[in-house]
Amino acid sequence: MKIIALDIGGTAIKYAYFDGDDLIFDDVRPSEASLGGDKVLENIISIITEIGNQHSYDTIGISTAGQVDSINGTIVYANDNIPNYTGMELKKILEDKFKVPVSVENDVNAAAIGEAIYGAGKGENDFLCLTYGTGIGGAIFLNQKLYKGAQGVAAEMGHMMIHPGGLPCGCGSFGCYEQYASTTALIRTAKAHSPEFYNGKAIFSAFDHDSKDAKRLIDQWVKEISYGLVNLIYIFNPSLIVLGGGIMTQPYIINKLNQIIKESTMPSFHGVRVTLASLGNLAGVYGMKAITSKEYQEK
Ligand SMILES: [Zn+2]
Incomplete structure (x- = not known):
């Protein structure tokens, strides 16, 4: 089976072409998301058209930001x-235009399915991503199937x-996990401490040069990560x-967390x-390969 897979994010569209099990090529270009859904759709269509001019394909898989109705292939929110x-009816629009089956899935789910079938979760029955x-995204695999919940939006970890009563969050609540344990949270805390810690790279570079401040900030942040993980471990026994x-590729974090x-x-x-995802930023397109080729099936 020949597959075109796209992964639509707020800044970039990653795309790949698979022939059977082989990844033939992959690339990335700006999604121009701030210009709106119609512009993103235009970019999706031009990527598929360009690949299709050079290669034959049997199916298209779209992983995308936003809440997705994967049965109808629409963007719910x-x-x-x-x-x-x-509200965009991605599946219908693309099937009408390209005349092949199109699958659409949320990007966090697609990446988790990629890791489950081809990556770090391969062969595991019950695991969490x-x-x-x-922010912090999540996915739950039970018996090798993605658990979606009643409204399909489970695992908003x-x-x-x-x-409780802590920092305000975009969801309207206070004290949410991602306000303390996301990469953004680490940088916010570190920056408040010293302007030299202006991004993740700068913080870990200082840490590598034995900065005690950087180590203290990172250790506190890793502790925040562990609070959420310990709760999940008690619930799921994964x-x-x-x-x-990206930040998880720093080996210190995973070792310290374990x-x-x-x-x-x-x-x-x-x-x-606790282990590192193994497909990097290709997890989403691999997930769409698993879905479109039916190597992963929901039921
Ligand atoms: Zn929240």
Whole structure:
């Protein structure tokens, strides 16, 4: 099966072409999301058209930001990162235009499915995925199937209330996990301490040069990450937790987390492993390969 897979984000569209199990090529270009849903759609169509002019394909998979009705392939809700994207009937529009089956899935779900089928979660029955960036996204796999919940929006782990009455969150609540444990939260705290810690790279570079301040800030942040993970471990007793997001590639974080989690959970939960996602920013397109080729099926 030949597959075109796209992963639509607030800043970029990643895309890839698969022939059978082989990734033939992948690339990235700006999504121009701030110009609105119609512009994003125009970019999606031009990428597919360009690939289609060079290569044959049997199906198209779209991973996208926003809440997705994956059965009808529509955007149920998208926030202001992509204005006027809500309600777009992506599947119908693209099937009418390109005359092949189109699958649409939410980007966090698609990335988790990619990791489940081809990446760090391969072969695991029950595991969790969390992605740390501007916010915190999550996915739950039970018996190798993505758990979606009653309205299809399960695993909003970023909004677990970790500090009641704490910092305000975009969701309207206070003290949410992502206000303390996201990459944004680390940078916000570190920047308030010193302007030299202006991004994740700068903080970890100082840490690598034995900055005690950087170490203290990172250790406190890793502790915040562990609070959420420990709650989830007690609920799900997973064999594995896969962590994604650019910052997680810093080996110190995963090592420290495994240590803290052992220290702060009951012995019967010590079997859990915390590990790094293995597909990097291609997880989403791999997820769409799994869905469109039916290597992953919801039921
Ligand atoms: Zn929240």
